Amino acid sequence: MAELIKVTIDGKEIRVPYDTPLIEACRQAGARVPTLCYNENIRAYGVCRICMVEANEGRRTRLVASCAYPVRREITVQTNTDRLRRNRAMLINLQLARCPDEKVLHELAAEFGVKEAHPRLTRDHEDCILCGLCVRTCAEVVGASAIAFEGRGSQRRVVSPFDDENPACIACGACAFVCPTQCIKFFDENGKRHVERWHRVADMLVCEKCGNYWLPDAVAQTYARKMGLDPASFAVCTNCR
Amino acid sequence: MPFDPQKVDAMLARYGGDKSALIQLLQDMQAEYRYLPREALEYLGEKLNVPLATIYHVATFYKAFSLQAKGRHCLSVCMGTACHVRGAPMILDTAARELDLAPDTTAKDGSFTLETVNCLGSCALGPLVVVDGEYHGHMNNAKIRKDVAAMKKQEGK
Ligand code: SF4
Ligand code: SF4
Numbered sequence: 001m002a003e004l005i006k007v008t009i010d011g012k013e014i015r016v017p018y019d020t021p022l023i024e025a026c027r028q029a030g031a032r033v034p035t036l037c038y039n040e041n042i043r044a045y046g047v048c049r050i051c052m053v054e055a056n057e058g059r060r061t062r063l064v065a066s067c068a069y070p071v072r073r074e075i076t077v078q079t080n081t082d083r084l085r086r087n088r089a090m091l092i093n094l095q096l097a098r099c100p101d102e103k104v105l106h107e108l109a110a111e112f113g114v115k116e117a118h119p120r121l122t123r124d125h126e127d128c129i130l131c132g133l134c135v136r137t138c139a140e141v142v143g144a145s146a147i148a149f150e151g152r153g154s155q156r157r158v159v160s161p162f163d164d165e166n167p168a169c170i171a172c173g174a175c176a177f178v179c180p181t182q183c184i185k186f187f188d189e190n191g192k193r194h195v196e197r198w199h200r201v202a203d204m205l206v207c208e209k210c211g212n213y214w215l216p217d218a219v220a221q222t223y224a225r226k227m228g229l230d231p232a233s234f235a236v237c238t239n240c241r
Numbered sequence: 242m243p244f245d246p247q248k249v250d251a252m253l254a255r256y257g258g259d260k261s262a263l264i265q266l267l268q269d270m271q272a273e274y275r276y277l278p279r280e281a282l283e284y285l286g287e288k289l290n291v292p293l294a295t296i297y298h299v300a301t302f303y304k305a306f307s308l309q310a311k312g313r314h315c316l317s318v319c320m321g322t323a324c325h326v327r328g329a330p331m332i333l334d335t336a337a338r339e340l341d342l343a344p345d346t347t348a349k350d351g352s353f354t355l356e357t358v359n360c361l362g363s364c365a366l367g368p369l370v371v372v373d374g375e376y377h378g379h380m381n382n383a384k385i386r387k388d389v390a391a392m393k394k395q396e397g398k
Protein backbone atom coordinates (compact mmCIF):
# COMPACT_ATOMS: atom_id res chain seq x y z
CA MET A 1 0.00 0.00 0.00
CA ALA A 2 1.47 3.28 -1.07
CA GLU A 3 2.00 5.89 1.57
CA LEU A 4 -0.66 8.62 1.70
CA ILE A 5 0.31 12.20 2.41
CA LYS A 6 -1.82 14.84 4.06
CA VAL A 7 -2.49 17.90 1.90
CA THR A 8 -4.53 20.87 3.07
CA ILE A 9 -6.03 22.85 0.19
CA ASP A 10 -7.83 26.10 1.01
CA GLY A 11 -8.50 24.66 4.46
CA LYS A 12 -9.75 21.33 3.20
CA GLU A 13 -7.80 18.23 4.19
CA ILE A 14 -7.26 15.36 1.79
CA ARG A 15 -4.77 12.51 1.44
CA VAL A 16 -2.97 11.68 -1.79
CA PRO A 17 -0.29 9.18 -2.82
CA TYR A 18 3.39 10.18 -2.78
CA ASP A 19 4.42 12.09 -5.94
CA THR A 20 0.89 13.15 -6.89
CA PRO A 21 1.15 16.40 -8.88
CA LEU A 22 0.01 19.17 -6.56
CA ILE A 23 -2.46 20.36 -9.17
CA GLU A 24 -4.25 17.02 -9.10
CA ALA A 25 -4.51 17.24 -5.32
CA CYS A 26 -6.01 20.74 -5.69
CA ARG A 27 -8.56 19.48 -8.18
CA GLN A 28 -9.41 16.55 -5.96
CA ALA A 29 -10.12 19.02 -3.18
CA GLY A 30 -12.43 20.92 -5.49
CA ALA A 31 -10.22 23.97 -6.03
CA ARG A 32 -10.13 25.52 -9.47
CA VAL A 33 -6.57 26.13 -10.62
CA PRO A 34 -6.19 27.61 -14.10
CA THR A 35 -3.70 26.04 -16.50
CA LEU A 36 -2.37 26.76 -19.96
CA CYS A 37 0.40 24.25 -20.48
CA TYR A 38 -0.80 21.28 -18.44
CA ASN A 39 -2.41 18.07 -19.59
CA GLU A 40 -2.64 15.18 -17.18
CA ASN A 41 -1.61 12.69 -19.85
CA ILE A 42 1.65 14.42 -20.70
CA ARG A 43 4.69 15.11 -18.59
CA ALA A 44 4.46 18.49 -16.85
CA TYR A 45 6.45 21.28 -18.43
CA GLY A 46 5.88 24.20 -16.09
CA VAL A 47 6.20 27.03 -18.61
CA CYS A 48 3.06 29.12 -18.28
CA ARG A 49 3.13 29.47 -14.46
CA ILE A 50 -0.59 30.28 -14.49
CA CYS A 51 -1.20 27.26 -12.24
CA MET A 52 0.87 28.70 -9.40
CA VAL A 53 -0.37 28.29 -5.86
CA GLU A 54 0.93 29.31 -2.44
CA ALA A 55 2.49 26.28 -0.83
CA ASN A 56 3.83 25.84 2.67
CA GLU A 57 5.69 22.75 3.77
CA GLY A 58 6.36 24.02 7.28
CA ARG A 59 8.86 26.86 7.04
CA ARG A 60 7.70 29.53 4.66
CA THR A 61 5.15 30.08 1.96
CA ARG A 62 6.35 29.93 -1.61
CA LEU A 63 4.73 30.33 -5.00
CA VAL A 64 5.05 27.07 -6.91
CA ALA A 65 3.79 25.88 -10.28
CA SER A 66 1.35 23.25 -9.06
CA CYS A 67 1.48 21.17 -12.26
CA ALA A 68 5.20 20.60 -11.89
CA TYR A 69 5.22 20.13 -8.10
CA PRO A 70 5.01 16.57 -6.79
CA VAL A 71 3.54 16.11 -3.32
CA ARG A 72 6.24 14.48 -1.19
CA ARG A 73 5.49 15.68 2.31
CA GLU A 74 2.71 17.26 4.27
CA ILE A 75 1.80 20.53 2.64
CA THR A 76 -0.64 23.40 3.11
CA VAL A 77 -1.83 25.17 -0.02
CA GLN A 78 -3.79 28.31 -0.91
CA THR A 79 -5.11 28.47 -4.46
CA ASN A 80 -6.79 31.85 -4.71
CA THR A 81 -5.19 34.58 -2.60
CA ASP A 82 -4.78 38.23 -3.61
CA ARG A 83 -1.10 37.64 -4.18
CA LEU A 84 -1.86 34.76 -6.55
CA ARG A 85 -4.48 36.73 -8.41
CA ARG A 86 -2.04 39.63 -8.85
CA ASN A 87 0.68 37.33 -10.15
CA ARG A 88 -1.67 35.51 -12.48
CA ALA A 89 -2.96 38.83 -13.79
CA MET A 90 0.59 39.87 -14.60
CA LEU A 91 1.25 36.64 -16.50
CA ILE A 92 -1.95 36.98 -18.47
CA ASN A 93 -1.02 40.54 -19.26
CA LEU A 94 2.29 39.42 -20.74
CA GLN A 95 0.66 36.61 -22.70
CA LEU A 96 -1.91 39.01 -24.08
CA ALA A 97 0.86 41.31 -25.26
CA ARG A 98 2.03 38.56 -27.61
CA CYS A 99 -1.36 37.07 -28.41
CA PRO A 100 -3.97 39.82 -28.08
CA ASP A 101 -6.61 37.87 -30.01
CA GLU A 102 -6.72 34.55 -28.21
CA LYS A 103 -9.96 33.48 -26.60
CA VAL A 104 -8.41 31.36 -23.83
CA LEU A 105 -6.46 34.40 -22.70
CA HIS A 106 -9.50 36.65 -22.80
CA GLU A 107 -11.39 34.20 -20.63
CA LEU A 108 -8.58 34.18 -18.08
CA ALA A 109 -8.26 37.95 -18.34
CA ALA A 110 -11.92 38.31 -17.44
CA GLU A 111 -11.52 35.93 -14.52
CA PHE A 112 -8.49 37.75 -13.10
CA GLY A 113 -9.58 41.28 -13.87
CA VAL A 114 -7.08 42.09 -16.58
CA LYS A 115 -8.44 44.92 -18.72
CA GLU A 116 -5.97 44.85 -21.59
CA ALA A 117 -2.39 44.02 -22.36
CA HIS A 118 0.20 46.61 -21.53
CA PRO A 119 0.02 48.87 -24.60
CA ARG A 120 3.75 49.45 -24.67
CA LEU A 121 4.41 45.73 -24.72
CA THR A 122 1.87 44.85 -27.36
CA ARG A 123 3.63 44.30 -30.60
CA ASP A 124 2.54 41.05 -32.18
CA HIS A 125 -0.58 39.19 -33.07
CA GLU A 126 0.67 35.70 -32.45
CA ASP A 127 -1.78 32.84 -32.24
CA CYS A 128 0.54 30.47 -30.38
CA ILE A 129 1.08 30.92 -26.64
CA LEU A 130 4.15 28.62 -26.66
CA CYS A 131 2.66 26.19 -24.19
CA GLY A 132 4.46 23.32 -25.89
CA LEU A 133 1.49 20.97 -25.58
CA CYS A 134 1.65 20.13 -29.29
CA VAL A 135 5.39 19.40 -29.19
CA ARG A 136 5.06 17.20 -26.11
CA THR A 137 1.99 15.37 -27.37
CA CYS A 138 3.67 14.65 -30.66
CA ALA A 139 6.78 13.32 -28.92
CA GLU A 140 5.30 11.54 -25.92
CA VAL A 141 1.89 10.33 -27.02
CA VAL A 142 2.17 10.01 -30.79
CA GLY A 143 5.85 9.14 -30.73
CA ALA A 144 6.53 11.05 -33.92
CA SER A 145 8.55 14.03 -32.61
CA ALA A 146 7.74 15.87 -35.81
CA ILE A 147 7.67 19.42 -34.45
CA ALA A 148 9.88 21.43 -32.15
CA PHE A 149 10.62 24.73 -30.52
CA GLU A 150 12.85 26.94 -32.62
CA GLY A 151 15.15 29.62 -31.23
CA ARG A 152 14.72 31.17 -27.82
CA GLY A 153 13.64 34.25 -25.94
CA SER A 154 11.43 36.55 -27.96
CA GLN A 155 12.34 34.62 -31.12
CA ARG A 156 10.90 31.36 -29.81
CA ARG A 157 8.40 29.62 -32.10
CA VAL A 158 6.96 26.17 -32.60
CA VAL A 159 7.65 24.85 -36.08
CA SER A 160 8.28 21.78 -38.13
CA PRO A 161 12.04 21.53 -38.78
CA PHE A 162 13.14 24.22 -41.24
CA ASP A 163 9.51 25.35 -41.24
CA ASP A 164 9.02 22.81 -43.99
CA GLU A 165 7.18 19.54 -44.50
CA ASN A 166 8.46 16.78 -42.23
CA PRO A 167 7.74 13.20 -43.33
CA ALA A 168 7.97 12.17 -39.66
CA CYS A 169 4.56 13.84 -39.13
CA ILE A 170 1.90 11.18 -39.50
CA ALA A 171 -0.83 13.83 -39.86
CA CYS A 172 -2.78 12.42 -36.93
CA GLY A 173 -4.06 15.79 -35.71
CA ALA A 174 -3.28 15.09 -32.05
CA CYS A 175 -1.39 18.40 -31.81
CA ALA A 176 -4.45 20.26 -33.09
CA PHE A 177 -6.58 18.47 -30.53
CA VAL A 178 -4.51 19.58 -27.53
CA CYS A 179 -3.73 23.13 -28.68
CA PRO A 180 -5.44 25.56 -26.28
CA THR A 181 -5.67 28.34 -28.88
CA GLN A 182 -6.77 26.05 -31.72
CA CYS A 183 -4.18 27.56 -33.99
CA ILE A 184 -3.24 24.24 -35.59
CA LYS A 185 -5.67 23.54 -38.39
CA PHE A 186 -6.04 20.48 -40.57
CA PHE A 187 -8.42 19.39 -43.29
CA ASP A 188 -8.85 16.51 -45.74
CA GLU A 189 -9.08 17.23 -49.45
CA ASN A 190 -8.72 15.05 -52.55
CA GLY A 191 -7.24 12.11 -50.70
CA LYS A 192 -4.74 14.18 -48.76
CA ARG A 193 -4.68 15.44 -45.22
CA HIS A 194 -3.24 18.90 -44.86
CA VAL A 195 -1.83 20.01 -41.51
CA GLU A 196 -1.30 23.59 -42.50
CA ARG A 197 0.85 24.91 -39.72
CA TRP A 198 3.45 22.19 -40.27
CA HIS A 199 3.17 22.27 -44.09
CA ARG A 200 2.29 18.60 -44.02
CA VAL A 201 0.35 16.99 -46.87
CA ALA A 202 -0.12 13.27 -46.26
CA ASP A 203 -1.74 10.50 -48.29
CA MET A 204 -4.97 9.01 -47.02
CA LEU A 205 -6.32 5.48 -47.19
CA VAL A 206 -9.42 4.67 -49.23
CA CYS A 207 -12.04 2.48 -47.59
CA GLU A 208 -12.51 -0.69 -49.61
CA LYS A 209 -16.26 -0.64 -49.09
CA CYS A 210 -17.48 2.93 -49.38
CA GLY A 211 -14.55 4.29 -51.35
CA ASN A 212 -14.13 7.30 -49.06
CA TYR A 213 -10.78 8.55 -47.88
CA TRP A 214 -10.86 7.99 -44.17
CA LEU A 215 -7.47 7.85 -42.44
CA PRO A 216 -3.95 9.06 -43.20
CA ASP A 217 -1.83 6.16 -44.35
CA ALA A 218 0.91 6.94 -41.86
CA VAL A 219 -1.57 6.92 -38.97
CA ALA A 220 -2.75 3.43 -39.94
CA GLN A 221 0.85 2.24 -40.12
CA THR A 222 1.68 3.75 -36.75
CA TYR A 223 -1.37 2.25 -35.05
CA ALA A 224 -0.65 -1.11 -36.62
CA ARG A 225 2.93 -1.05 -35.39
CA LYS A 226 2.09 0.21 -31.90
CA MET A 227 -0.79 -2.12 -31.29
CA GLY A 228 0.60 -5.10 -33.15
CA LEU A 229 -2.28 -5.11 -35.64
CA ASP A 230 -2.31 -6.30 -39.21
CA PRO A 231 -2.14 -3.18 -41.45
CA ALA A 232 -4.86 -4.83 -43.53
CA SER A 233 -7.28 -4.26 -40.66
CA PHE A 234 -7.43 -0.60 -41.75
CA ALA A 235 -8.71 -1.45 -45.22
CA VAL A 236 -12.31 -0.76 -44.23
CA CYS A 237 -13.37 2.45 -42.51
CA THR A 238 -15.08 2.57 -39.14
CA ASN A 239 -18.44 3.46 -40.70
CA CYS A 240 -18.45 0.37 -42.90
CA ARG A 241 -17.49 -2.14 -40.24
CA MET B 242 31.48 23.36 -49.37
CA PRO B 243 29.15 20.54 -50.34
CA PHE B 244 27.82 18.14 -47.73
CA ASP B 245 29.82 14.96 -47.61
CA PRO B 246 28.36 12.01 -45.67
CA GLN B 247 31.81 10.51 -45.14
CA LYS B 248 32.89 13.56 -43.17
CA VAL B 249 29.86 13.23 -40.95
CA ASP B 250 30.59 9.53 -40.53
CA ALA B 251 34.08 10.40 -39.35
CA MET B 252 32.65 12.87 -36.83
CA LEU B 253 30.20 10.26 -35.62
CA ALA B 254 32.96 7.71 -35.21
CA ARG B 255 34.82 10.11 -32.93
CA TYR B 256 31.99 9.87 -30.41
CA GLY B 257 31.15 6.22 -31.03
CA GLY B 258 27.77 7.19 -32.52
CA ASP B 259 26.62 8.33 -29.09
CA LYS B 260 23.38 10.35 -29.04
CA SER B 261 24.45 12.39 -26.05
CA ALA B 262 27.30 13.82 -28.13
CA LEU B 263 24.78 15.70 -30.27
CA ILE B 264 26.03 19.14 -29.27
CA GLN B 265 29.68 18.24 -29.82
CA LEU B 266 28.75 16.83 -33.21
CA LEU B 267 26.95 20.02 -34.13
CA GLN B 268 29.97 22.01 -33.01
CA ASP B 269 32.25 19.92 -35.21
CA MET B 270 29.88 20.36 -38.09
CA GLN B 271 29.70 24.10 -37.55
CA ALA B 272 33.52 24.24 -37.53
CA GLU B 273 33.71 22.20 -40.72
CA TYR B 274 31.09 24.01 -42.80
CA ARG B 275 30.83 27.28 -40.84
CA TYR B 276 27.11 26.58 -40.72
CA LEU B 277 24.84 23.55 -40.32
CA PRO B 278 23.71 22.32 -43.74
CA ARG B 279 20.21 20.90 -43.74
CA GLU B 280 21.27 17.67 -45.47
CA ALA B 281 23.93 17.14 -42.84
CA LEU B 282 21.40 17.54 -40.02
CA GLU B 283 19.02 15.14 -41.72
CA TYR B 284 21.80 12.62 -42.18
CA LEU B 285 22.91 13.04 -38.58
CA GLY B 286 19.36 12.41 -37.35
CA GLU B 287 19.17 9.15 -39.29
CA LYS B 288 22.54 7.95 -38.09
CA LEU B 289 22.00 8.85 -34.43
CA ASN B 290 18.38 7.79 -34.51
CA VAL B 291 17.38 11.18 -33.12
CA PRO B 292 14.28 12.93 -34.54
CA LEU B 293 15.11 15.78 -36.88
CA ALA B 294 12.86 18.02 -34.79
CA THR B 295 15.06 17.45 -31.74
CA ILE B 296 18.21 18.27 -33.68
CA TYR B 297 16.55 21.35 -35.14
CA HIS B 298 15.55 22.47 -31.65
CA VAL B 299 19.14 22.26 -30.40
CA ALA B 300 20.60 23.74 -33.58
CA THR B 301 18.38 26.82 -33.37
CA PHE B 302 18.70 27.29 -29.61
CA TYR B 303 22.39 28.14 -29.44
CA LYS B 304 23.74 31.26 -31.05
CA ALA B 305 26.99 29.46 -31.83
CA PHE B 306 25.15 27.50 -34.52
CA SER B 307 24.00 28.95 -37.79
CA LEU B 308 21.61 27.34 -40.24
CA GLN B 309 22.47 29.80 -42.95
CA ALA B 310 25.54 29.41 -45.04
CA LYS B 311 27.96 32.24 -44.36
CA GLY B 312 29.20 34.33 -47.21
CA ARG B 313 32.66 33.89 -48.71
CA HIS B 314 33.64 37.01 -46.79
CA CYS B 315 32.50 37.71 -43.30
CA LEU B 316 32.44 40.89 -41.29
CA SER B 317 31.67 40.53 -37.57
CA VAL B 318 31.04 43.74 -35.70
CA CYS B 319 31.43 43.48 -31.96
CA MET B 320 28.46 44.99 -30.15
CA GLY B 321 29.70 44.21 -26.65
CA THR B 322 29.36 46.94 -24.05
CA ALA B 323 32.85 48.38 -24.45
CA CYS B 324 32.67 48.48 -28.24
CA HIS B 325 29.13 49.76 -28.07
CA VAL B 326 30.01 52.85 -26.05
CA ARG B 327 32.91 53.57 -28.37
CA GLY B 328 30.76 53.72 -31.45
CA ALA B 329 30.08 50.15 -32.65
CA PRO B 330 26.52 51.02 -33.75
CA MET B 331 27.86 53.70 -36.10
CA ILE B 332 30.41 51.26 -37.53
CA LEU B 333 27.73 48.66 -38.03
CA ASP B 334 25.60 51.25 -39.82
CA THR B 335 28.43 52.18 -42.12
CA ALA B 336 29.27 48.55 -42.87
CA ALA B 337 25.61 47.79 -43.55
CA ARG B 338 25.34 50.74 -45.91
CA GLU B 339 28.59 50.02 -47.75
CA LEU B 340 27.72 46.33 -48.15
CA ASP B 341 24.05 47.03 -48.77
CA LEU B 342 23.23 44.31 -46.25
CA ALA B 343 21.09 44.27 -43.14
CA PRO B 344 22.99 43.23 -39.99
CA ASP B 345 23.04 39.47 -39.40
CA THR B 346 22.27 38.55 -42.98
CA THR B 347 24.16 37.15 -45.93
CA ALA B 348 24.04 38.55 -49.45
CA LYS B 349 21.93 36.53 -51.86
CA ASP B 350 24.91 35.82 -54.11
CA GLY B 351 26.80 34.29 -51.17
CA SER B 352 29.50 36.96 -51.26
CA PHE B 353 29.26 38.71 -47.90
CA THR B 354 27.97 38.10 -44.42
CA LEU B 355 27.54 40.95 -41.99
CA GLU B 356 27.07 39.75 -38.46
CA THR B 357 27.02 41.17 -34.97
CA VAL B 358 28.64 39.47 -32.01
CA ASN B 359 28.30 40.18 -28.32
CA CYS B 360 31.81 40.80 -27.03
CA LEU B 361 34.84 39.08 -28.43
CA GLY B 362 36.77 39.53 -25.22
CA SER B 363 39.19 42.09 -26.68
CA CYS B 364 37.62 45.20 -25.28
CA ALA B 365 40.88 47.14 -25.24
CA LEU B 366 40.83 47.02 -29.04
CA GLY B 367 37.30 48.39 -29.27
CA PRO B 368 35.50 49.21 -31.39
CA LEU B 369 36.43 45.89 -32.87
CA VAL B 370 35.55 44.28 -36.17
CA VAL B 371 36.64 40.84 -37.36
CA VAL B 372 37.29 40.86 -41.08
CA ASP B 373 37.53 37.34 -42.51
CA GLY B 374 38.89 36.05 -39.23
CA GLU B 375 41.35 38.92 -38.70
CA TYR B 376 40.88 41.28 -35.75
CA HIS B 377 40.78 44.93 -36.76
CA GLY B 378 40.78 47.13 -33.67
CA HIS B 379 40.12 50.81 -32.96
CA MET B 380 37.77 51.01 -35.88
CA ASN B 381 36.32 54.18 -37.29
CA ASN B 382 34.20 54.98 -40.32
CA ALA B 383 37.17 55.53 -42.62
CA LYS B 384 38.75 52.20 -41.65
CA ILE B 385 35.59 50.19 -42.05
CA ARG B 386 35.01 51.72 -45.48
CA LYS B 387 38.52 50.67 -46.46
CA ASP B 388 37.94 47.12 -45.19
CA VAL B 389 34.69 46.82 -47.08
CA ALA B 390 36.30 48.18 -50.23
CA ALA B 391 39.08 45.58 -49.93
CA MET B 392 36.55 42.78 -49.50
CA LYS B 393 34.58 44.01 -52.50
CA LYS B 394 37.74 44.14 -54.57
CA GLN B 395 38.47 40.48 -53.77
CA GLU B 396 34.99 39.67 -54.98
CA GLY B 397 35.66 41.64 -58.16
CA LYS B 398 33.07 44.26 -57.27
S1 SF4 C 1 -0.25 15.80 -36.78
FE1 SF4 C 1 1.95 15.55 -37.06
S2 SF4 C 1 2.82 17.12 -35.74
FE2 SF4 C 1 0.70 16.86 -35.08
S3 SF4 C 1 0.83 15.35 -33.42
FE3 SF4 C 1 0.40 14.20 -35.30
S4 SF4 C 1 2.44 13.61 -36.03
FE4 SF4 C 1 2.75 15.23 -34.53
S1 SF4 D 1 0.74 25.68 -31.33
FE1 SF4 D 1 -0.86 25.50 -29.75
S2 SF4 D 1 -0.27 23.71 -28.56
FE2 SF4 D 1 1.52 24.30 -29.75
S3 SF4 D 1 2.69 25.62 -28.37
FE3 SF4 D 1 1.38 26.95 -29.62
S4 SF4 D 1 -0.46 27.25 -28.40
FE4 SF4 D 1 0.61 25.48 -27.52
Ligand code: FES
Pocket residue numbers: 034035036037038045046047048049050051052065066067068
Ligand atom coordinates in the same frame (compact mmCIF):
# COMPACT_ATOMS: atom_id res chain seq x y z
S1 FES E 1 -0.03 24.76 -16.15
FE1 FES E 1 1.51 24.70 -14.67
S2 FES E 1 3.05 25.94 -15.54
FE2 FES E 1 1.54 25.87 -17.09
